[in-house]
Amino acid sequence: MRTEICERFGIEFPLLAFSHCRDVVAAVTNAGGMGVLGAVAYTPDRLEEELRWIDDHVDGRPYGVDVLVPGKIDESAERAGRGEGGLDTMLAAVPKEHWAFLAGLFAKYDVPPPDLDRARRGDSRGGTQVTKEGATELIDVSLSHPIRLIASALGTPPPLMVDKAKAAGIPVAALVGTAEHARRQVAAGVDLIVAQGGEAGGHTGEISTMVLVPEIVDTVAPIPVLAAGGIATGRQMAAALALGASGVWCGSVWLTTEEAETSPTVKAKMLAATSRDTVRSRSRTGKPARQLRSAWTDEWDDPASPGPLGMPLQMIVAHGAMAQIEKIAESGNPGARALANYFVGQCVGLMNTVKPARQVVYDMMRDFAEALDRLNTISGE
Amino acid sequence: MRTEICERFGIEFPLLAFSHCRDVVAAVTNAGGMGVLGAVAYTPDRLEEELRWIDDHVDGRPYGVDVLVPGKIDESAERAGRGEGGLDTMLAAVPKEHWAFLAGLFAKYDVPPPDLDRARRGDSRGGTQVTKEGATELIDVSLSHPIRLIASALGTPPPLMVDKAKAAGIPVAALVGTAEHARRQVAAGVDLIVAQGGEAGGHTGEISTMVLVPEIVDTVAPIPVLAAGGIATGRQMAAALALGASGVWCGSVWLTTEEAETSPTVKAKMLAATSRDTVRSRSRTGKPARQLRSAWTDEWDDPASPGPLGMPLQMIVAHGAMAQIEKIAESGNPGARALANYFVGQCVGLMNTVKPARQVVYDMMRDFAEALDRLNTISGE
Known part of the structure; x- marks a missing residue:
């Protein structure tokens, strides 16, 4: 082409x-x-x-x-990015309320929580790379x-x-x-x-x-x-x-x-999802990002939640939590399965079979050619 | 074709x-x-x-x-539609709070209000046709x-x-x-x-x-x-x-x-609007409808408002109000100009000149043919 x-x-x-x-x-x-x-x-x-x-x-x-x-980016993160306190400054900027909400979520869904103290102490890269x-x-x-x-x-x-x-x-x-x-x-x-x-x-x-x-x-x-x-x-x-x-x-x-690196739980959710099953939510990164709607997005987007923080603070809050949820979901834990999600567009409704990436490219090539033929037939060329 | x-x-x-x-x-x-x-x-x-x-x-x-x-449709409207009270039943189902909010809006934007008593008495068809x-x-x-x-x-x-x-x-x-x-x-x-x-x-x-x-x-x-x-x-x-x-x-x-029947004020707003200037709002009909974002949608969608009613009750509330706003806007009243809006899609950003409808069709025909030529050139046909 x-x-x-x-x-x-x-x-x-x-x-x-x-x-x-x-x-x-x-x-x-x-x-x-x-x-x-x-x-x-x-x-x-x-x-x-x-x-x-x-x-x-x-x-x-x-x-x-x-x-x-x-x-x-969030001001305190900006300061951290300039070396004024580093990760510690960012961690200190996360309100206690958000850690408490997160702990409450794990309890509510009966999912063993990650080591939130460790997360609070900064043993996580979540957020720093942005x-x-x-x-x-x-x-x-x-x-x-x-x-x-x-x-x-x-x-x-x-x-x-x-x-x-x-x-x-x-x-x-x-x-x-x-x-x-x-x-x-x-x-x-x-x-x-x-x-x-x-x-x-x-x-x-x-x-x-x-x-x-x-x-x-x-x-x-x-x-x-x-x-x-x-x-x-x-x-x-x-x-x-x-x-x-x-x-x-x-x-x-x-x-x-x-x-794909997608976890089996999330991959199965994506294969089953229709185009209606995504939502634009700030719950994973602090900025609106489209993702599978799940208990995670519902809980953070509920008016009763403290609401997502800005970027990158929300990434710090979500990073370890999502990793834990994904891990526990693989053991079949129903709460973790309900919470698990990942970024994906509305075209998730068109993604219904597992294929090698190479095959996706070849299928797109063929489908592209067919669409062009159809257009030419329609216009009488 | x-x-x-x-x-x-x-x-x-x-x-x-x-x-x-x-x-x-x-x-x-x-x-x-x-x-x-x-x-x-x-x-x-x-x-x-x-x-x-x-x-x-x-x-x-x-x-x-x-x-x-x-x-x-709204239950009381449904009853009205079945002849159980007619328009009166629907009018009675509109909370006083909503008429008061509407009166407040006209005062706030310094727009002479429509005869709301007349609207409440039912001298309006708004809503009954749905x-x-x-x-x-x-x-x-x-x-x-x-x-x-x-x-x-x-x-x-x-x-x-x-x-x-x-x-x-x-x-x-x-x-x-x-x-x-x-x-x-x-x-x-x-x-x-x-x-x-x-x-x-x-x-x-x-x-x-x-x-x-x-x-x-x-x-x-x-x-x-x-x-x-x-x-x-x-x-x-x-x-x-x-x-x-x-x-x-x-x-x-x-x-x-x-x-087009579009009023001059709204037409001018549409010609100036970009694709970012629309919003999906329930403020005109009670169901989510994309329209120009204006002071009207901002006020109804504000958490401080009583919130739009369902369909068709919100149509009854909005019908006479929007007609009045449109009329007063034409006299140059700035508040009415700020409130005025109409249903339109995101493609409003592509609508930048006034043309006869016939010309829009001819332009689409030409543009369609050019797009097809471009596609065929790309694919080497």
């Missing part, structure tokens, strides 16, 4: 796959698309290890890295590998990221949910815009892909635009390209692949 | 235009699409007049009528004209509507926001499903067009599906057809046409 994205990255099919799982990244790259590793959950050492593994498995084919750099310092380390590790793209999943990439990437000759992509943000990103030096509709999984705005993509294509032309949000099939990819996108950026669809 | 919709209705371009304005309905029908008159705001006599006018202006070309028949009896009268008037489609904008059409339409040989369409509702509509005898994404104006769900359309196409096949929600351009129409739709159903895009 011939789009600016295919030419720029030397790929056959303009499909970028966002995943936290190195196997998915490599599989999509090897199948003719381009994998992008979500780095936010990793320590710099672990990221180094993951990227080395990918380098060993893609035979020089292109892949990218996504680092979450929030434009605006400070400026944390993100900078991840950027440095990424740029020491032959990556072909670096992306910022949240907010305008800081000048430091753009400068480092430009010096290394690596294009910078940014995810945006409004035309206004897209303008700001282009002004900040971004080379590629990912227009992400509100139906997307993870951090997301409220404008739908159908409206957002043409709006952003017109706003940032001639900067190429990838469409994201709700896309899990080839016909949706054809739709995105009809809207003016040069390619698509898919995240959710990999979560039910064979390779 | 060749889609089931084109063949079924004998139209050139599978674009259905929902409008409360007879001029738009006739213009779209005459330009090669098919207009559908939204009948909910009309009395039976007025509807008769409008349809006679359309008959005189479309020279036998196809058009349809849309009647809003809610599946579930009872079963009200809708039945509109259906009877519609079927006495050479309409080619009758649509139900909200909820499953009652057996009475389906039976009357079938007896008259008129296909029934229904708007749905979830696959589950689509299944129910098909079981109720509907011939054509309008899959309406959450970005749409008016009563709408939360699943986006990009996800909903392929889901519903797969669910109801071989029943044809029209895509609705966010669509205002030909490239979006191409996207909808790529998703598997047989055509599109557009409502918002006509509101800024030359012919």
